[in-house]
Amino acid sequence: MGAEIGSGKLRELAVLIGVKTATKLKNEYTLIGNELSEVEKNETIKADLLAENYIVNQLKELGFKGKIVTEETGVIEVGDSDLIAIIDPLDGSINYSLGIPWFSISIAFAQRSRGQATLKDLVAGAVVPVLDPIPISFSVDRGVYIGETKIESPPARSFTDFIVVAFYGDEPEAMSIHSKIHAALAKKYGKIKARSLGSVALDLVYLSLRKIDLFIDARAKLRNIDLAAALGILRELNGTFKDIDGMDIDFSLEDIQPVRSLVASWSNTYLEDALDAVGDNIE
The missing domain is CATH 3.40.190.80 (D-Maltodextrin-Binding Protein; domain 2)
Structure with missing residues (x-):
């Protein structure tokens, strides 16, 4: 799975891996929370590493070729391709540890087109709430999806005061x-x-x-x-x-x-x- 894969397929890949990882983290989560260790006080917790390892392994098993940029490990090279996977395995680590139910997984893909890839080169991605793993995802020029339902334009709030x-x-x-x-x-x-x-x-x-x-x-x-x-x-x-x-x-x-x-x-x-x-x- 290298540079030839399209943005739609990359969106599906982000959703697939994001939802599977969210389910895994959800099964480990408790509303009671846990006492923070010294490492966790620096916002790196066991769940971060669990999620990161799972996402990276899933990418490799599904044939991803390219560069992986992720929170704990940094840069991982898994083949010669212009694709880049950008991963935040657990956004809201302290909330997760304390039992506060607001945290998510982020997976994005960029296609290097010239020199170094930048934000402008993003082609697909997903953010998945862990406790209610309905992904919000996008592929460039194809729109945004909640689950697998495409949304054309978000509705305005019913109250505007x-x-x-x-x-x-x-x-x-x-x-x-x-x-x-x-x-x-x-x-x-x-x-x-x-x-x-x-x-x-x-x-x-x-x-x-x-x-x-x-x-x-x-x-x-x-x-x-x-x-x-x-x-x-x-x-x-x-x-x-x-x-x-x-x-x-x-x-x-x-x-x-x-x-x-x-x-x-x-x-x-x-x-x-x-x-x-x-x-x-x-x-």
């Missing part, structure tokens, strides 16, 4: 940025409902589906593996995203790369309002 913002920031600078954006949006739109749920990929998927209106992460802790599949879904549904300075985001998918910040929305108006709030305060 507030804006839902997913925010990540546990340092003073990031909290300050959020406060500025919150104040500006509240002044313009009224009520703001802020959430920090603990699985970036899932948050971005629900933003793509218009359940969340705006996503902000200014922690300088994001990585390309956290974002690849979810941003592919958002892009396919005509969502928009930039960094906190209003610059377009693109990053290499050839190895694990940091992403300093992300502001995303299904609405260009909400995105620009948020970026304007940051810019106005800088000036």
Whole structure:
């Protein structure tokens, strides 16, 4: 399974492996949670390794040829091909350990077309909630699927009297940025409902589906593996995203790369309002 495979088949592969891995993790999960070990306090837990090993082995068994970029191991070469698999085996590790039911698996595929593969070269992927393993997936120019049902355009929320913002920031600078954006949006739109749920990929998927209106992460802790599949879904549904300075985001998918910040929305108006709030305060 090399470069000749199409985006539709790669989407199906992401879904197949993602759902099987989610089922495996679901069977290991307990709502009671477990005491975190020193390793787990650094956000690497046994479940991460279990999921990663299972995904990598599944890719190999199903004949994948190319490069695998994954959270724990880094880069794994499994043949000479222009395909790259980008994997976050468990997004929301701490939630998983504590028994908080919000975590997911992300698998994306890129097709190297020139030099190094970047975000623009994504062709397919899936994000799978572990406890309710109905995948949200995409293939480039073919759309987004919930399960195997293609969605043309997410329906608008039935209630529109507030804006839902997913925010990540546990340092003073990031909290300050959020406060500025919150104040500006509240002044313009009224009520703001802020959430920090603990699985970036899932948050971005629900933003793509218009359940969340705006996503902000200014922690300088994001990585390309956290974002690849979810941003592919958002892009396919005509969502928009930039960094906190209003610059377009693109990053290499050839190895694990940091992403300093992300502001995303299904609405260009909400995105620009948020970026304007940051810019106005800088000036």
